[in-house]
Amino acid sequence: MHIVIMGCGRVGSTLAQRLEGRGHSVAVIDSDPDAFRRLGPSFAGMTVTGLGFDRDIQRRAGIERADAFAAVSSGDNSNIISARVAREQFGVDTVVARIYDPGRAEVYERLGVPTVATVTWAADQVLRKLLPAGHSSVVYTDPSGKVRADQVFVPQAWVGRTVGALESATRTRVASVSRYGAAEIPDTAMVLQDGDVLHLFSRISDSETVFATLSEGPRQEES
Structure with a gap:
């Protein structure tokens, strides 16, 4: 090239x-x-x-x-x-x-x-260093109280894993991934990188399980 x-x-x-x-x-x-x-x-x-x-x-x-x-x-x-x-x-x-x-x-x-x-991009990187991995900011809550949208810095445990693997394990939908300051709509084969910011949707009733799984990382059989 x-x-x-x-x-x-x-x-x-x-x-x-x-x-x-x-x-x-x-x-x-x-x-x-x-x-x-x-x-x-x-x-x-x-x-x-x-x-x-x-x-x-x-x-x-x-x-x-x-x-x-x-x-x-x-x-x-x-x-x-x-x-x-x-x-x-x-x-x-x-x-x-x-x-x-x-x-x-x-x-x-x-x-x-x-x-x-x-x-x-620089502000996102500084935030990532200041806040713990997996830190979430709620950006939207459905008026019915069933669905929430969160902005999450990708936890280290998920770096190198695919969007599809994360969605399957957490029962969420990743609507977009911000990388180097630019957002894109991912496919399930997209590999997550250090510094990525995820915009994901999940059921409010599943919140505790979702964020526990994000923090813990993939199960052994998924690794």
Whole structure:
């Protein structure tokens, strides 16, 4: 794959090094030529000095043959504009933009540009460290008193297990999983990762069993 990265800060340089380490072709764009020093002497990819949303700069980075584009500079506006140029002008299907403002991230998600909401993700991670594994926040209770919706940090015991296994064991439904600040509707084969936030529905009458099972983890026969 050929991947173009806009922004050579700590995130962009780390991303570039890891992608190249996995055998991908990488081009990095940054307006500051000194930023490329972060890539280190072993980096064999392309570096392009200029504005990431400039079409000619993107062409120099190989956007016309790119399989993916990541905008991870420190500016929300630059990231979203460059991501839209890559998608709308050059037809790159896989784009992602790093966004600091959670409100903007939601808007851009609705416009079809996947985002990583840095502030939201960081806050989730800090909460996870502060609160015990499996900590739940009730976000909805059915007026009939039968169903509740909870936001739960995935317990360590369930990391590496599938959504389907968790649903079967807890008798819940996982409506969405938030990962790195972005939510998605999971299928039963999705493997849970450290830091995931689950949005799950369960019967109120089953609450004690549900949260005991979440805390205890899979039974031996499920392992």
